[in-house]
Amino acid sequence: MYSKHTEIFGILGYPLGHTLSPWIHNTLFQLSGYDGVYLVFENERWKEIGLRPLIDLGVKGVSVTIPLKEWAYSQANVVCNASKTMGSSNTLIFRDGNIQAVNTDGTGAVLSITKSNPELLDPKKEKQILILGSGGSAKGILFEIAETLKKNSSDKKIQRKVKILARNESASKEISFSLGNPDWLHITSKEECMKEVDQYDLIIHTTPVGMKGFGGEPILDKKFFTKKHTLFDIVYNPLETDLVKEAKKKKADIIPGYHMLLYQGIKQFELFTNSKAKEKWIGKVESLLLKQLKSRV
Known part of the structure; x- marks a missing residue:
């Protein structure tokens, strides 16, 4: 009514x-x-x-x-x-x-991650986070990750590295500049990612690729995933994108996009x-x- x-x-x-x-x-x-x-x-x-x-x-x-x-x-x-x-x-x-x-994108993403496994955003852990994409969602998520890393770092020393893999390099550089070009944030390539597979524990996919109605191939090679990874694909429809299905085959942990x-x-x-x-x-x-x-x- x-x-x-x-x-x-x-x-x-x-x-x-x-x-x-x-x-x-x-x-x-x-x-x-x-x-x-x-x-x-x-x-x-x-x-x-x-x-x-x-x-x-x-x-x-x-x-x-x-x-x-x-x-x-x-x-x-x-x-x-x-x-x-x-x-x-x-x-x-x-x-x-x-x-x-x-x-509120960043707030929603960080809550999803910390409720799944708080260690994934522990600034003292010498592991890397991989952000796929450099659009509006990536921007909001990266801001909140930056705030969380700084807030949880008592000595202001952030061991954890965050890397951006995106097709639009200028947008990636713009994100880094917006955050003050911190020494823990870097822009990477597909080739470099494949060489550093074991150094990542969290992968966050922020592009619409895989969403119902959107075509295209994911930026990241499907062979990338291992059981030591956690994939957070923010696409929620369908419940499981092709990227999620590939990661599950390799026994990676999944944080649901929804x-x-x-x-x-x-x-x-x-x-x-x-x-x-x-x-x-x-x-x-x-x-x-x-x-x-x-x-x-």
Whole structure:
């Protein structure tokens, strides 16, 4: 039931046929008793249209997906540190005459990783993290990884190395520059990765390759994986991409992509509603989310 007091939220992007964000947010509204509705605003011309029609409609906030995250950041007059540092946002909030940009991608990713195995982000461990891709998602995730490594390093000495493997070298250099060109962050090549297979313990795939509706080959060679690796592919539809299937064949650990979808969505819900999500709501949404994804196979 909706009324004149119902607050409108939604998601911007194109294409959005695969999105589960409305399902997540509307379930959270229902569980929390919040008078809100979350809609799909699918259009490939948002950069031309702009945000004014949404604001005039009374929309209170939107999630933003590829390929609009950098554009979303440019539309805001109030930005969070992650958005400012990386020039990319996945959340816009329209409040008090302001357009506020927030990036919850990194928060969702780091929560997914630490809940799986906290050692994967231990700055004292002399292992390497490999980031595949240099787009908006990679930017948000790398910012939060940087913050986590610094926060958990008592002597400010970070032993763990992070490397970026991407087709767009200039975008990779831009990410490094945005983070202050730290000595623990490097740009690598496919050939170098294959030589350093044993030095990695966490691989994070941030590109849309493997997502339903997207073609192309993963940047990383499928022969790369071993049982000593953990693969976190942020693609969640399908539940298992070809990259995940190859890694599983080699007995690598897998962090499901839908975990990031869940946790970044929870953070967005909290920002939208100015409230804290209860653990029982999160558990309920996770089990229903997995059921929904399995039904789409």
